[in-house]
Amino acid sequence: MDIQNIFVLTGAGISAESGLGTFRDRGGVWSRFDPMKLATPEAFAADPVLVHDFYNMRRRDAMKAEPNPAHAALARLEADLAKRGGELFLCTQNVDDLHERAGSRAVTHIHGELLRARCTACGESRPWREDLSVATSCPHCGATGGMRPDVVWFGEMPKHLVAIEDALLKADLFVAIGTSGAVYPAAGYAAQAREFGIPTLALNLEAADNAGMFARTRLGPASETVPAFVADLLAGGDGSG
Incomplete structure (x- = not known):
């Protein structure tokens, strides 16, 4: 070879x-959910509970998949x-x-990776398999409310x-x-x-x-x-x- x-x-x-699920095919994720309400920094700032619920679901689904x-x-x-x-x-x-x-x-x-979480306050990224919420504190700096999935959202590099x-x-x-x-x-x-x-x-x-x-x-x-x-x-x- x-x-x-x-x-x-x-x-x-x-x-x-x-x-x-795929994302852009017929029946894909973005045909059922609005990415602008779930996968942008602006969406997270506007409604972090909704964004966390969506990504908690996806994280659980990913861990169950083989x-x-x-x-x-x-x-x-x-x-x-x-x-x-x-x-x-x-x-x-x-x-x-x-x-x-x-x-x-x-x-x-x-x-990025669903099974990692990043703190928007201090920037640290770490492995994460649990649900995230607005009450989750950063294990590194202690800040609350800024933990997010370490995935790339629309508009991010x-x-x-x-x-x-x-x-x-x-x-x-x-x-x-x-x-x-x-x-x-x-x-x-x-x-x-x-x-x-x-x-x-x-x-x-x-x-x-x-x-x-x-x-x-x-x-x-x-x-x-x-x-x-x-x-x-x-x-x-x-x-x-």
């Missing part, structure tokens, strides 16, 4: 088969690449921890952008899995990969908004397409099956 450094971008579609074969396949790919002197850079738009629970050791969460750009420059292959192709900056990474001359592959249930940016596309459930892609790649193919 000549491909040594692989950049994988995952979106809500990879966790859908674990029971976690990784599926797509998550497990990427963990296997990471381990096998490392044995061969390569590297998998796994960048996820998802705020769940299913990649980690499937065995992936290095996961970059561009949109995504995380780890420099590390992501560096990894993209080193990649021999760019793969997007279960992404809508509608959320930037992540939706722009396929175009950047093309500009750098990096082969691009999309694994999606249906064509994404930025489908034209990919040299190859395989449609189908992530639990089927991702294990097939990984098996082909590790057998010396190019991941096309």
Whole structure:
């Protein structure tokens, strides 16, 4: 296998088969809830109780969900690449921890993590599995009322952008899995990969908004397409099956 450094971008579609809803598809989370009332700093300032209720529900759902074969396949790919002197850079738009629970050791969460909480008073972020409320005090500074999910809301800066750009420059292959192709900056990474001359592959249930940016596309459930892609790649193919 000549491909040594692989950049994988995952979106809500990879966790859908674990029971976690997508966001922009028909019937997705944002078709049922108004993101402007639930996922912005302004919404949190205006009605923190409502925002906490929404994210407490999502946190509980994420903890009940189990990784599926797509998550497990990427963990296997990471381990096998490392044995061969390569590297998998796994960048996820998802705020769940299913990649980690499937065995992936290095996961970059561009949109933050549901199972972390951040204090708006002192800025400290820490692992968090319990419900949050306006009465929750920061374990670090003691301030009350400012604890929030450490996720990226609309209007906020995504995380780890420099590390992501560096990894993209080193990649021999760019793969997007279960992404809508509608959320930037992540939706722009396929175009950047093309500009750098990096082969691009999309694994999606249906064509994404930025489908034209990919040299190859395989449609189908992530639990089927991702294990097939990984098996082909590790057998010396190019991941096309």
